[in-house]
Amino acid sequence: MATQYGVQLAVHLISSHFGNLVAKVCDCLLRKGTLTLASVIRFTELPPQQVKSCILVLIQHNCVQAFAIQQEVGFGEAPRVVTQYMALFHNILHRMRFAKFLAIVSEELDKECEEILEGLLQHGRLTLEQILDRAKSNQSEGEPVVQDALRESFLKLVRAHFVERCPASEPFLAPPSEEETPARKRGAKSAKLVEEPQTIEQRAIAAAAPMDAKRFSVIINTGTDVDDSPNVTAGEKRKQDALELDKETGASCEKDVLWRANFEEFVRCLRHKACIANVKTRLDDGAAIVLSAMLEATRSEEKKVKTENSVPLSMDTIFEGVMKSEAGRSMTLERVRGSLIQLGCAPCVRGAAESYSVDLKNIIELAQNDEVESITLKRYGRDAYRIFRLLSKSCRLLETDKISDTTFVEKKDTAKILYQLWKDEYLQMEKLNLHGSRQSQFLLWKVTKDTLWGHVLNEMYHSALNLSLRVAYELEQEQEIIQLPREKRVGALGNRFERLRKVRILLESSLMKLDDAIMLFNDF
Amino acid sequence: MAFRGRGRGRGGYGRGGVGGFGIAKQEPFVLFPDIELPDVSSVPEEKNLVIRNARLQNYWKSSPYYLEDIVPRKSQSTDIERFSDRVKLRTTLKRDPLEQILRLTSNNFPLELVQGMKGATHNKRKVQWNPESDMQKLELFEKLEKKLEGQDEKGGKEKKEGENEDEDDEGGEEAAEEEFSDDGDYNQNIDFDDDEDDFNMEDDNDDEATY
Numbered sequence: 139m140a141t142q143y144g145v146q147l148a149v150h151l152i153s154s155h156f157g158n159l160v161a162k163v164c165d166c167l168l169r170k171g172t173l174t175l176a177s178v179i180r181f182t183e184l185p186p187q188q189v190k191s192c193i194l195v196l197i198q199h200n201c202v203q204a205f206a207i208q209q210e211v212g213f214g215e216a217p218r219v220v221t222q223y224m225a226l227f228h229n230i231l232h233r234m235r236f237a238k239f240l241a242i243v244s245e246e247l248d249k250e251c252e253e254i255l256e257g258l259l260q261h262g263r264l265t266l267e268q269i270l271d272r273a274k275s276n277q278s279e280g281e282p283v284v285q286d287a288l289r290e291s292f293l294k295l296v297r298a299h300f301v302e303r304c305p306a307s308e309p310f311l312a313p314p315s316e317e318e319t320p321a322r323k324r325g326a327k328s329a330k331l332v333e334e335p336q337t338i339e340q341r342a343i344a345a346a347a348p349m350d351a352k353r354f355s356v357i358i359n360t361g362t363d364v365d366d367s368p369n370v371t372a373g374e375k376r377k378q379d380a381l382e383l384d385k386e387t388g389a390s391c392e393k394d395v396l397w398r399a400n401f402e403e404f405v406r407c408l409r410h411k412a413c414i415a416n417v418k419t420r421l422d423d424g425a426a427i428v429l430s431a432m433l434e435a436t437r438s439e440e441k442k443v444k445t446e447n448s449v450p451l452s453m454d455t456i457f458e459g460v461m462k463s464e465a466g467r468s469m470t471l472e473r474v475r476g477s478l479i480q481l482g483c484a485p486c487v488r489g490a491a492e493s494y495s496v497d498l499k500n501i502i503e504l505a506q507n508d509e510v511e512s513i514t515l516k517r518y519g520r521d522a523y524r525i526f527r528l529l530s531k532s533c534r535l536l537e538t539d540k541i542s543d544t545t546f547v548e549k550k551d552t553a554k555i556l557y558q559l560w561k562d563e564y565l566q567m568e569k570l571n572l573h574g575s576r577q578s579q580f581l582l583w584k585v586t587k588d589t590l591w592g593h594v595l596n597e598m599y600h601s602a603l604n605l606s607l608r609v610a611y612e613l614e615q616e617q618e619i620i621q622l623p624r625e626k627r628v629g630a631l632g633n634r635f636e637r638l639r640k641v642r643i644l645l646e647s648s649l650m651k652l653d654d655a656i657m658l659f660n661d662f
Numbered sequence: 663m664a665f666r667g668r669g670r671g672r673g674g675y676g677r678g679g680v681g682g683f684g685i686a687k688q689e690p691f692v693l694f695p696d697i698e699l700p701d702v703s704s705v706p707e708e709k710n711l712v713i714r715n716a717r718l719q720n721y722w723k724s725s726p727y728y729l730e731d732i733v734p735r736k737s738q739s740t741d742i743e744r745f746s747d748r749v750k751l752r753t754t755l756k757r758d759p760l761e762q763i764l765r766l767t768s769n770n771f772p773l774e775l776v777q778g779m780k781g782a783t784h785n786k787r788k789v790q791w792n793p794e795s796d797m798q799k800l801e802l803f804e805k806l807e808k809k810l811e812g813q814d815e816k817g818g819k820e821k822k823e824g825e826n827e828d829e830d831d832e833g834g835e836e837a838a839e840e841e842f843s844d845d846g847d848y849n850q851n852i853d854f855d856d857d858e859d860d861f862n863m864e865d866d867n868d869d870e871a872t873y
Binding site: 154155156157158159160175188190191192193195197198199204221236237238240241256257259260261262263265268271272275276304307308394396608611642643644647648650651 | 694702706709711712715716718719722727728729730760765766767768769770771774791792
């Protein structure tokens with residue numbers, strides 16, 4: 139969700155990574171929406187060549203997607219095709235958490251893979267040739283780089299879906315045709331009644347994305363074809379055969395294929411981690427181990443990041459997965475069963491086998507509730523916390539007196555707290571006038587999750603922006619100290635340096651922690 | 663006009679009292695107002711993440727992707743040039759031009775962006791994968807990083823000097839446009855504009871006077 143402070147945070151990130159010029163262009167696209175090159179030049183009032191360079195940088199770093207669209211023209215003129223540019227808000231924010239992506243690869247794979255990923259994050263997009271070239275120039279004295287080992291590391295990254303092919307640079311969007319209306323008529327009968335028509339931006343992203351079969355396939359010049367779609371359905375097999383035919387003609391342009399980090403997969407990993415952590419604190423270690431095993435086994439099969447339920451698994455597969463992990467080795471089958479019940483997954487019987495699936499959406503919602511309640515507690519106190527909890531659990535309008543009675547808070551205090559929460563946009567209020575024996579006015583209160591979540595997210599962006607600005611400020615203040623060679627940093631100067639180091643670690647760690655919360659509301 | 667001036671002088675009071683504007687309280691502007699901060703020890707220290715982040719940020723600051731505002735050289739030096747300025751200049755970074763690292767083909771980027779750019783064909787120069795970023799910044803986390811880091815820095819610096827000399831030799835059509843003086847190492851560190859960017863083409867060759 140691109141809220142006001144979200145946009146400011148995104149622009150600040152771009153500015154600190156790529157400078158003010160690129161930030162200005164980015165700001166224009168974020169605030170004004172999808173634009174043509176001419177419009178960007180007009181709004182930013184920068185020279186055209188500079189604007190082009192800025193957009194090139196943004197595209198290179200996956201922050202902007204271009205697409206071609208047919209422009210409506212007057213009667214008698216041939217239709218013109220124009221290129222439009224859209225900012226990718228979520229990708230820009232991911233730049234805050236690149237360090238977490240690197241940490242994931244460091245844990246799951248190895249150091250060489252991490253270095254390849256670092257190169258991809260530094261440069262946005264690279265060909266395999268550039269990756270190898272970079273590794274060679276970075277090698278340290280005693281460890282010569284072996285090309286085959288590097289390719290192997292690269293393949294590991296692709297197989298794990300951490301690296302993917304870049305999307306098309308300028309997909310052409312056909313103008314919406316007559317097919318739309320019959321679909322709408324059918325829509326009344328189908329279950330997906332409320333499916334909104336896709337925006338042009340959503341269409342562009344879908345059109346630019348590489349085909350599923352191609353997205354994670356690497357064809358090396360040596361001629362061996364490495365495909366890693368484990369579930370080869372009939373349709374995909376046909377696509378693969380088509381690829382084989384293309385291979386001879388396409389082999390020469392394969393080496394120009396650009397690769398990039400697959401943010402989707404990293405977000406998925408972090409989502410799983412968040413679910414496991416929540417289950418660990420809310421339930422117990424056993425449940426966490428079982429959930430961890432289930433999610434690890436099915437990670438490559440999840441279709442989209444925000445899946446509601448985990449992919450169903452049989453009891454045997456679950457138990458196998460649990461045994462594989464060190465912590466789970468001592469668990470018995472009964473214990474695993476118990477944990478599954480704790481996790482709330484009732485067995486679903488399909489055919490002969492029963493399979494279990496965890497409601498991930500529910501876990502995420504619980505985590506979000508915990509977070510907001512904790513914010514309320516810290517900011518407004520225990521009474522407010524109780525009131526807020528009551529309202530958010532009841533999901534309907536409640537009257538002031540009723541709230542006061544249920545939560546055992548004094549009426550006067552209740553009214554004050556409710557008013558304060560309402561002013562800060564945590565609650566909605568409605569007035570009810572009753573004309574009976576006596577006229578009375580009642581105030582009703584309600585928590586509306588959607589608007590509240592949006593508001594909380596905006597506040598978090600604001601905090602993240604403040605933290606980033608403060609870090610930048612502290613670094614700028616001590617610019618001279620940083621540039622001193624180590625020998626001169628003694629005495630008072632040394633102390634200032636130490637202070638700066640501590641401050642930086644503290645502020646940036648806080649930012650990382652805050653980012654966990656941001657992801658909880660935005661990406662999970 | 664006169665009325666506006668009067669109003670300003672009195673800090674916003676003026677005759678506007680009838681319109682509902684009271685005296686505006688002038689508060690001093692505080693960049694970071696004091697607030698109640700949470701307990702420092704409750705923040706988990708994520709040193710690994712902070713180090714990785716710092717490394718990435720240092721790279722970007724010295725990468726070809728960081729596009730600087732064009733400031734004409736003449737306007738910068740209105741003061742007398744001091745000795746300390748020379749030292750400052752020495753640490754200014756020489757960035758690769760953007761065309762060197764981007765693969766500017768119509769496969770990878772929209773046609774209208776690629777058309778205007780020079781060097782649409784892949785540049786023969788070697789790419790600086792490890793630019794000489796402020797090594798001092800890395801030292802900020804020296805205690806936490808492994809000892810190998812120090813050896814890598816040295817290796818990186820030496821490689822960069824080597825690459826500079828390679829660039830002098832490879833020249834090609836770029837040399838004619840660059841007006842690069844061939845004094846070898848003597849002018850290596852002066853912030854001399856030798857890249858082929860469109861941005862800096864307007865610049866005069868001011869530095870000829872300095873030697």
